Amino acid sequence: MHLKRREALLSLLGLMAQPAAQAAQDLQAWPRALQVPGGVARLSLGPGARRPQARTEEDVPLLVLGDAIEWTALVGIPLSAPPGEARIRVPREDGGVRELPYAIGPKRYREQHLKVAPGQVDLSAEDTARYERERAHLQTVMATFSELLPPGELRMRVPVPGRRSSSFGLRRVFNGEKRNPHSGMDIAAPTGAAVRAPLDGRVIDTGDYFFNGNTVWLDHGRGLLTMYCHLSAIDVRPGDPVKAGERFCAVGATGRVTGPHLHWSVMLNRAMVDPGLFIET
Incomplete structure (x- = not known):
């Protein structure tokens, strides 16, 4: 009888420990x-x-x-x-x-209000036409959903060492006119610094775009994509596989920027999400 009571107590303790164990597992999930x-x-x-x-x-x-x-x-x-x-x-x-x-839930991202000369924010007719062409192309890139299976562990490596800004979600307001919120993480690094793949993947697009400059898109499988902008060098072509930790491009200051840095975006089911959720903070 004493043995049965002991077994029952151990079983109860095991059930009580399950929620705590599950909570610990959820905290470690990426x-x-x-x-x-x-x-x-x-x-x-x-x-x-x-x-x-x-x-x-x-x-x-x-x-x-x-x-x-x-x-x-x-x-x-x-x-x-x-x-x-x-x-x-x-x-x-x-x-x-x-x-x-x-x-x-609600989330209030930072806003930055700036007053600048109209010519610094308004695009010319030629630039607007280029931007519209590029946007149509990028819509097809962002719709990529391959059968490539991502690794079970989705913790990402930071693509380049440097100071990481908290700029994701920042909305700039120029002369009272709101612009789209910032959809990535900016990492300060010098021109030429190696950018390394955060996960295994495949190159699905490269190009020189009006706002983003030299850009690479990686497909990590089933709607998980990453984008790298303002590059000084691109070492890969569409279709190339890349391994986690492998250099595939370099930091630069191409496109509409004021200085060298890496703009890094993470896209999941066609939604830009905070890269900080995939890395150690």
Whole structure:
């Protein structure tokens, strides 16, 4: 009788420890969850013999990681998303659709108000036409959803050493006119400094763009993309594979910038999200 009571007590202690163990595991998960505009939601899809499919309300496919014990959908939350309830859709084997709701909390990003001469912010007709052509091309790049499977561990290496700004989400207001929020992390580094891949991936686009200058896009699989801008050198071509830690380009000051630095963006299901959620802070 005494032995049975002891076994029951040990079993109870084990059950009590599970939530703490799960919480510790969630804290170590990459990317870290932050359910605000520009953040990432981690939604459990439960167990299953096969990797489930999941999509946003706008029908954009989602990155699903895990195994038969538990699958998790990673949802990039756009900077433009309003606070409140959102949901994803998961097809069921019977042909129906399961909807999973999640909450988006408020997030106030910094604003910078500047007064400048109109000629410094207004584009000429020629520059506007170039920008529109480039934007149409980049829409196809950002829609990439390959069958490449990213590694189970999505903790990223910082692409280049240097001071990391907290500029993600910053909105500049020129002469009272709001511009799009800053959708990446700026890292101060000298021209020519090596930029290294944060994860294994494949080059899907390179080019010289009006605002971003020399740019490289990497595909890490299933809607997880990264972008590197203002480069002084590009060492790869579309289609090339890259390994985590491999140099593939160099810091520069091309495009519309005031000095050398790396602009690094992370995109998940076509939403720019905070790179800080993927790295050690």
